[in-house]
Amino acid sequence: MSVPLLQLKDLQVCYGSRVALDVPELAVSEHETLAVIGPNGAGKTTLLHALALLLPKVDRGALLFRGKPLDYKHDGLAYRRRVAVVFQEPLLCDASVYDNVALGLRFRGRSRAEILDRANLWLERLGIEHLRRCSSRTLSGGEAQRVSLARAFAVEPEVLLLDEPFSALDAPTRAQLVDDLRGLLSSARTTTVFVTHHRGEALMLGDRIVVLAEGRVQQMDEPSRVFTAPINEAVANIVGMEMIVPATILGQRDGMLQVQVNDHTVSVVSGEIPWVEGEPALVCLRPEDIHFACVAGNDRAGPPAQSPGESWNRLTGRIAGITPLGGQFRVKVDCGFPLVALVNRPLFLEGFLKVGNEADVHFRADAAHLIRRHERTSG
Structure with missing residues (x-):
């Protein structure tokens, strides 16, 4: 070496x-x-x-x-x-x-x-x-x-x-x-x-x-x-994982780790950390990985056709806030816990994204990252 x-x-x-x-x-x-x-x-x-x-x-x-x-x-x-x-x-x-x-x-x-x-x-x-x-x-x-x-x-x-x-x-x-x-x-x-x-x-x-x-x-x-x-x-927090949500490990199903986030069950790729049922965790997500499937009853293009081994999560919530960011918009959705998506201008101009509207959002299982709750240092 x-x-x-x-x-x-x-x-x-x-x-x-x-x-x-x-x-x-x-x-x-x-x-x-x-x-x-x-x-x-x-x-x-x-x-x-x-x-x-x-x-x-x-x-x-x-x-x-x-x-x-x-x-x-x-x-x-x-x-x-x-x-x-x-x-x-x-x-x-x-x-x-x-x-x-x-x-x-x-x-x-x-x-x-x-x-x-x-x-x-x-x-x-x-x-x-x-x-x-x-x-x-x-x-x-x-x-x-x-x-x-x-x-x-x-x-x-x-x-x-x-x-x-x-x-x-x-x-x-x-x-x-x-x-x-x-x-x-x-x-x-x-x-x-x-x-x-x-x-x-x-x-x-x-x-x-x-x-x-x-x-x-x-x-x-x-x-x-x-x-x-x-x-x-x-x-x-330092690298910009804007959504860091408390969760509880439920177990494995179909090769995916199932975790409970409030009243939702979410599929996550387990990664390298061994988990046990009932263990507290944190689910980390980036805004660019959150996509809209349906807003106010208007269907959007849902998750793409799944490849073998892929899994998507779909949750329903209500739009709680919209912040303009130049060519994009930051849209906050209350699903019982906050999700934040970055939306480009053409989608926003369609007019469906309004505060108070119901929205279905989805994200890939491998876009969610699990870390142990309260863990502070690395080995």
């Missing part, structure tokens, strides 16, 4: 009596992009600072680089020359864009020719070559962050650490920068740890995702696993 490029072992960081970060183990493979998500105060920035050797001290544990433990006091400068960090707020000198991009190369003692070549290369790749002579004071937020990224990539770091670099940008600028960064990471293959509270960014950029809450790693897996099979309620 290859040695991880970066590895944290038994790391704990405390601020006074509060444990800010407690990570038994975390490894980052070479050429991997690891996305770290979590709510405010989860320990994301502390984790990034630990990986950058920027913390004044740790209470215990070690950071290993290519299998070698690093000393926070003696190895900091040499290690940080192999690392580039981009922070939430662009840290630019009062100089031209070109000089800012070239700064890290000058600090590392590169030749004038190499500095010129590499700075110009990354000015072009980040789409800011036309700004090379402009003062950093004249830049927009998006332009300034492009300069920060160009400066980081130009030094060819072995590790790139990104601390919510797009959080202060407007939505269109942010979306374009994330898309550009995805292409750059794919081509440069730079080992990257990307901290964000934005789920879409984590999905777009991460080869794996780490979910942090209360200073602890709750789950670390491929994006599809984290977002469709959260390990506990904390992760389910």
Whole structure:
């Protein structure tokens, strides 16, 4: 087995009596992009600072680089020359864009020719070559962050650490920068740890995702696993499982797990967790997996023809609320418990979706995910 490029072992960081970060183990493979998500105060920035050797001290544990433990006091400068960090707020000198991009190369003692070549290369790749002579004071937020990224990539770091670099940008600028960064990471293959509270960014950029809450790693897996099979309620909330409903296990039938949710019996794919009859659970669903079959007596296209092994749930409720979301509408249905669906504009304009109307909704058994009730941490 290859040695991880970066590895944290038994790391704990405390601020006074509060444990800010407690990570038994975390490894980052070479050429991997690891996305770290979590709510405010989860320990994301502390984790990034630990990986950058920027913390004044740790209470215990070690950071290993290519299998070698690093000393926070003696190895900091040499290690940080192999690392580039981009922070939430662009840290630019009062100089031209070109000089800012070239700064890290000058600090590392590169030749004038190499500095010129590499700075110009990354000015072009980040789409800011036309700004090379402009003062950093004249830049927009998006332009300034492009300069920060160009400066980081130009030094060819072995590790790139990104601390919510797009959080202060407007939505269109942010979306374009994330898309550009995805292409750059794919081509440069730079080992990257990307901290964000934005789920879409984590999905777009991460080869794996780490979910942090209360200073602890709750789950670390491929994006599809984290977002469709959260390990506990904390992760389910963080990754946007909008419906987390208490349920009770009834047993198996026709290869499906049957669970009771209020007065309804719902079929769920059992997954990897062993369940016993009578056990309390939580059913997790995403709005995009809820579909309308019939509204106010007007039949919609019900569940598609079932393939072997497929199972659909169909419930009846009443529309309790509608919220416009640009090109979609968020429709809340009271089925004795709340279900939320995302509806596109053409369906909404048919006029059947009105508050108070009765509605039949359906969702696939494998769209529902079960977690143990009150489970808080992962193994």
